[in-house]
Amino acid sequence: MSEAARIETTVEVAEPRATLKFLPxxxxxxxxxxxxxxxxxxxxxxxxxxxxxxxxxxxxxQSSELxxxxxxxxxxxxxxxxxxxxxxxxxxxPMVAAWLVSPILIGGSxxxxxxxxxxxxxxxxxxxxxxxxxxxxxxxxxxxFMATLGMLILLxxxxxxxxxxxxxxxxxxxxxxxxxxxxxxxxxxxxxAGLLYLVVGLFLRYHRFGRSVYAVGGSPExxxxxxxxxxxxxxxxxxxxxxxxxxxxxxxTGRLASVLSGQGQxxxxxxxxxxxxxxxxxxxxxxxxxxxxxxxxxxxxIANILTLSQIEAYWINAAFGGIILAALVITRxxxxxxxxx
Amino acid sequence: MxxxxxxxSGSVAMAPAPAAEAIAxxxxxxxxxxxxxxxLTVRNRSSHALVGRNGAGKSTLVGVLTGLVEPDHGSVRFxxxxxxxxxERERWRQEVACVYQRSTVIPALSVAENLFLNAFPxxxxxxxxxxxxxxxxxxxxxxxxxxxxxxxxxxELTVGQRQLVEIARALRVGTRFIILDEPTAQLEARxxxxxFDQIGRMQAKGxxxxxxxxxxxxxxxxxxxxxxxxxxxxxxxxxVEHMGKDDMVSAMVGPDYVNPTEVTDRRMxxxxxxxxxxxxxxVAGFCTDISxxxxxxxxxxxxxxxxxxxxxxxxxxxGLIVPDxxxxxxxxNRLTPGRVDRAIASGIGYVPExxxxxxxxxxxxxxxxxxxxxxxxxxxxxxxxxxxxxxKAAELADRxxxxxxxxDQLITELSGGNQQKAVMGRALASEPExxxxxHPTAGVDIASTQTLLSTVLGANLGxxxxxxxxxxxxxxxxxxxxxxxxxxxxxxxGWEATDLVSAIEGVx
Numbered sequence: 001m002s003e004a005a006r007i008e009t010t011v012e013v014a015e016p017r018a019t020l021k022f023l024p025x026x027x028x029x030x031x032x033x034x035x036x037x038x039x040x041x042x043x044x045x046x047x048x049x050x051x052x053x054x055x056x057x058x059x060x061x062q063s064s065e066l067x068x069x070x071x072x073x074x075x076x077x078x079x080x081x082x083x084x085x086x087x088x089x090x091x092x093x094p095m096v097a098a099w100l101v102s103p104i105l106i107g108g109s110x111x112x113x114x115x116x117x118x119x120x121x122x123x124x125x126x127x128x129x130x131x132x133x134x135x136x137x138x139x140x141x142x143x144x145f146m147a148t149l150g151m152l153i154l155l156x157x158x159x160x161x162x163x164x165x166x167x168x169x170x171x172x173x174x175x176x177x178x179x180x181x182x183x184x185x186x187x188x189x190x191x192x193a194g195l196l197y198l199v200v201g202l203f204l205r206y207h208r209f210g211r212s213v214y215a216v217g218g219s220p221e222x223x224x225x226x227x228x229x230x231x232x233x234x235x236x237x238x239x240x241x242x243x244x245x246x247x248x249x250x251x252x253t254g255r256l257a258s259v260l261s262g263q264g265q266x267x268x269x270x271x272x273x274x275x276x277x278x279x280x281x282x283x284x285x286x287x288x289x290x291x292x293x294x295x296x297x298x299x300x301x302i303a304n305i306l307t308l309s310q311i312e313a314y315w316i317n318a319a320f321g322g323i324i325l326a327a328l329v330i331t332r333x334x335x336x337x338x339x340x341x
Numbered sequence: 342m343x344x345x346x347x348x349x350s351g352s353v354a355m356a357p358a359p360a361a362e363a364i365a366x367x368x369x370x371x372x373x374x375x376x377x378x379x380x381l382t383v384r385n386r387s388s389h390a391l392v393g394r395n396g397a398g399k400s401t402l403v404g405v406l407t408g409l410v411e412p413d414h415g416s417v418r419f420x421x422x423x424x425x426x427x428x429e430r431e432r433w434r435q436e437v438a439c440v441y442q443r444s445t446v447i448p449a450l451s452v453a454e455n456l457f458l459n460a461f462p463x464x465x466x467x468x469x470x471x472x473x474x475x476x477x478x479x480x481x482x483x484x485x486x487x488x489x490x491x492x493x494x495x496x497e498l499t500v501g502q503r504q505l506v507e508i509a510r511a512l513r514v515g516t517r518f519i520i521l522d523e524p525t526a527q528l529e530a531r532x533x534x535x536x537f538d539q540i541g542r543m544q545a546k547g548x549x550x551x552x553x554x555x556x557x558x559x560x561x562x563x564x565x566x567x568x569x570x571x572x573x574x575x576x577x578x579x580x581v582e583h584m585g586k587d588d589m590v591s592a593m594v595g596p597d598y599v600n601p602t603e604v605t606d607r608r609m610x611x612x613x614x615x616x617x618x619x620x621x622x623x624v625a626g627f628c629t630d631i632s633x634x635x636x637x638x639x640x641x642x643x644x645x646x647x648x649x650x651x652x653x654x655x656x657x658x659x660g661l662i663v664p665d666x667x668x669x670x671x672x673x674n675r676l677t678p679g680r681v682d683r684a685i686a687s688g689i690g691y692v693p694e695x696x697x698x699x700x701x702x703x704x705x706x707x708x709x710x711x712x713x714x715x716x717x718x719x720x721x722x723x724x725x726x727x728x729x730x731x732x733k734a735a736e737l738a739d740r741x742x743x744x745x746x747x748x749d750q751l752i753t754e755l756s757g758g759n760q761q762k763a764v765m766g767r768a769l770a771s772e773p774e775x776x777x778x779x780h781p782t783a784g785v786d787i788a789s790t791q792t793l794l795s796t797v798l799g800a801n802l803g804x805x806x807x808x809x810x811x812x813x814x815x816x817x818x819x820x821x822x823x824x825x826x827x828x829x830x831x832x833x834x835g836w837e838a839t840d841l842v843s844a845i846e847g848v849x
Contacts, residue, residue: 208716208723215713218702224661225691225699226713226767227682285704 018259029279029291035330036298043301047308055304057186061255064193064302065090065248066270067293070278071200072244073271074292078204080217080284081137081239084148087271088155089126089245090264094253095159098121098168098175107166116170123246129155130242134235152268160261168259179254189251197242201289213237217284274299298327349737357385360518360549361437366405367729368417375401376412377573380508383518383566385420388540388550390560390581393570393593399553402570403520406551408433419518438511439520446510448496450500452487453478455495456510478623480740485509486539495611501532519543520551523784525559536669557586569593615672617689618660622667627653628826631667635775640804642814644845645823652694654823655777655807659691660684671775685714690773690802692764692781700764701752708734708748710763715770737766742792758789765793775803782813809845811838 043050069086076083097118102108113121129151136147181188204210215223216233224230253259278295279285304322306316361383368376376398383389393399404410406417408427417424446455456478466612478491487505489498495506504524511519521540525533540550540563552564560567561581568578569592576592577584617635622628628650635641645651657664663679670676677683687692693699701710711734712719719733720726734748741762745755752763761781768776776797782790794816797804806817814820822830822844830844 034679114729206724206727208719208725211709211713211716211725215702215709218704221699222702223713224681225659225693227685227771228713229682234539285702 004030012324014153027290030294032278032291032294032298036294036301039298039301043305043308046305050308053185057190059297059300059304060190062188062297062304064187064189065252065255066267066274066300067193067296068196068244068248068251069249069267069271070274070292070296071196071289072241072248074278074280074287074289075200075213075237076241076274077275077280077282078101078217078284078287079213079234080220081144081234081238081296082148082272082282083130083144083238083241084268085129085151085155086241086245087264087266087268088152088159089129089242090249090252090267091121091159091259091262092129092155092162092249093125093246094175094249094259094263095162095168095261096125098171098253098259099162101172101175102168102170106170107163107168115174119174119250122250125247126242126244126249127239128242129245131235131240133242134238137238138231138234144287156265159247159263163261165261167261169257171253171257171259175250176254176257178251179257187255189254192247192251197289197293203334204289209233209236214285217286219285270299270324273328277324277327302327359383359418360385360387360420361406362418363402363406363550364416364418366402366412366417368401368405368410368412374573376405378415379570379573379575380386380415381406381568381575381578383549383551386544386547386549387566388544388564389569390552390554390567392557392567392589393552397570398573398595399570401573403439403522403551403553406520407437407439407524428604435514435516437518437520438508438514439522440507440511441522446495446498446506449494451492451494452482452489452498452506453491455506456481456491456513458510471539474562481509481513485512485543486535488535498534501528501536504528504536508539508543512543517547518549518551520553522553524552525554533559557589560589561586571842615774617658617805619654620668620670622654622657622664622669623665624650624653624657624662628823631823631826631828633821633828635803635805637774637803638801639819640798640806640817641818642820643805643807643823644809644814644820644841644846645807646809649823649845650826651807651809651823652779655691655779655805658684658775659689685771685773688771688774690714690768690771690776692768692776692778694779694783694807696761696764701760703751705752706749707738707743707745707752707755707763708814710752711737711748711766712770714767718771721737731771733770734766737770738763740769741766741796758785761785762789762796763792765796769796769800775805776800777805777807778813779807780810780813781806781808782810782843790845811841814841 040051049055055208069090072086073083099109100111100113100118101115101231102110102123103112104110133144133148135143137144163233178189183191195255212223212228212233215226215228216230220230223233241249249264274295275287275292276282276295277298278287278293279291280295300302303320306319306323313318357441359382361381363379363381364383366376367374379398379402381389381391381402391399401410404414405415408424408430411427420437430474440495447458450458456533457474475491481487482489482491485505485508487502487509489502495503498506504521508519508521524536528536537559538753544550550563552560554560564581566578567581567584567589569576569589572758616637616639619634621634622631631650631654633641643651643654647814652832653662656662657678658669660679660681660683661674668675669678671684671687671689674687676687676689681691700760705713708730712725712730715733716725717723719729731748737743738745738748743755743759743762743766745759752760755763761784765781768778780841781797782793785793790812794813798816804817806813808814818834820832820836820841821828822841823830824830824847829847832841832844
């Protein structure tokens, strides 16, 4: 048979991409901005206190821990995996650190460890949890849902067990700095979260590791064939995720000036909601942290408006859940992107 | 709902209406006219071939015939009746079934469940009768010669068995017009023969086939009529008997065709030192004690059937699988087993077998896909400088003659041939000394094939061509034959096709 005797039959018609074209390609991750603006206008009408500097700074601070956790989850999601246990790291890492520095009298260890060392331990716990998750998922090929669910339950248990369910108070200044310090009237935790978004955003876009994360999330087989060490990339995003979760825990500790035994509980649901609303695909390879940030801000503003609107406390969760569902439907329709094909 | 295949025999005498007609179909996508006044008539119980090059309009026509693409002008009829309205998927499914290369069976379910999916025989009653499903499935399996037990999970079927299950499912529902979209692309010779036998039997029982293939030999073997499309126009419809292969090819390629053999110059290079050396390579269950060399600038074919172990040899060289023993050297340097990144750094370039899974990341642009393997070389401190990436990608696109409106396009928006050029570009990005190509021109049109082969042959690289396609092997200086995990024969350029095929098939 000659070469001439071959024809091809692959798809000849390229599907036009189903996205809104009103934004240039690089800015497509900012498509939630109009929605946020709209919600803010609504908020202004709902309550006089909404559009005030103090309240908006308050929204930013309350969103800062969530936003750092969303960076952690977004990295892992873009790599095509996910991690349910990061919310438990928010609890366990500061709890163990607080336990190490606190006297026995208030439920601590009595070791009287230097606060700086304790904070180092805190980050190491985050890294270790991430490494174990990464190992289970990337090397042992255990389903990410089950592996990180098991880890979530384990760490929740440890958080309560280590101090017999007590809340840790009277923490050293090093633990509270991120919650207390202010620069130009804005809390340090907000500056830190903003800086992290900038750094991680640029890193994902302009560093080869960042591009590898996208390649792995899009097609692990193709990434492997191109020489990317897929398991290593997955390991690293889990470790970064764990460290960022520990940091989010420290930020929460600083804001509340204590470590609660249930710290971080239920945050994971909002983390996923914000990520997906912000354009991160649960199937991997798509989305950006900047987009995810808009998801965080949208949910943060909505939560704030709900609080201000004096909805009965018992109904706030239901209202928030309803709004998350509505936001998912609206973003699905306005962006035209299928989240689960 | 199910129609007895023999039940239509009474209508034969009165010259039934064509099984399917596409009448004066015109369809444009933006500025591109994909189909221009095309009329296709598929006679009842015929097997009709549809051939044409990349962009000829085959996929669009199949889309129109299956109700997935709405034509701008023209109409579709089945058995003389107008086709259902666009969107009435259930009614379209009654009229036409399409078996794609990508399977639509559900891997986790058994053959029996796949055959009766969502239409179980006992669906009148509240509960399923597994006994009835299994016995009815058993009848279908026996009737259509599907060589598998009804309880086998579909995941364990061969590609050929899965295709037969899909066809049998369509026929069971009562669909009599079946489109086969390149059904033999992933089949071995024996399975292809079996498929052809079954197509013949199904035709005898009342089925009509529209057959799309890039192997013209198959068209002659299976089909009675052929329609050739080119650039969205119908060039000719004829009885296969009355159309020589040369005529068919020239209808497909048009007047401005250049014979690729005139472009591809034969290369006879003397292997010197260096190049790729494989010593005593063994991968349990796939290959044993494989040794060979590919000199710099030499093109060596590694020919074997699917399952012969030839693709695993390539995977071990590239570092995708860790061999059990043996070593692999590039220009004298031993490669680290199982490390693709080191293999690339040592001078290996790789074009994988299945571009859809290993070839590219569907979420990334052409530019990013071209440069995935060289991210570390696009800036200092691991940074990827956009301008350098752009330059590198543009150079590779130029070299592999990728046709794209922009390199920012998603790679999935390119045609198959151009996607494969991008995969080739990715392999060339690291300036390799050795290229490992696995079926590099599978599913690629003639023009792109020509570009792909001339790109690599012109680069003066050592090439290992893993293939069982004679076209691909014909550009090699030497061909090594792998049979059941061992190298059993070696041919030098100028081999007789029958000798080589016999060796590949293991005929003594």
